[in-house]
Amino acid sequence: MQLHRARDEFRDAGANIVLIGQRTPSHAAEFRRQQGLELTVLADERRKTYALAGTKVATVGELIGPKVVARSLVATAKTGKVQTKTDGHTAQLGGTLVIAPDGRVTWSHIAHDASDNASPEEILEAVRAIG
């Protein structure tokens, strides 16, 4: 996972970074183990924070449309990682918020389809812009 590889840069930029997933803490632990992550992974089984973060549930086209499939193939070719089965709500999409200490959301990326993810570089730039 690219964010894991960039974790030192996030630390050096002075930011906490956590991942939030659906399902339970044991699923989070297994995911962490399988991916070899050292990042904190939180479990939001009811997806309450997904809604508050402004994420959305995808349509069929946003899950398996041609653009999504093409981007996924490119990502797999680059990383060698193949998506495994989805857990939790199948159509739930993700997103990223950068939050300043005063509670402002200074940057966000909310996925419009299953292949739409922010890059670590974009996120880091947003963190550094807080100053």
Next chain:
Amino acid sequence: MLGISRTKQATHPPDRADALADIVLPDHEGNEVRLGDLWQDRPAVLVWLRHYG
């Protein structure tokens, strides 16, 4: 079917994280984490995953 949306939904990221601050979630070890504590002293990056895997 499978909870898939029939129509495209809009995305609405918040301008402030106040509604998230007091929410407590368990981490991968079962420890409770209050989200607001993550950005209390430093910026925080919260990444919502589509799924684990």
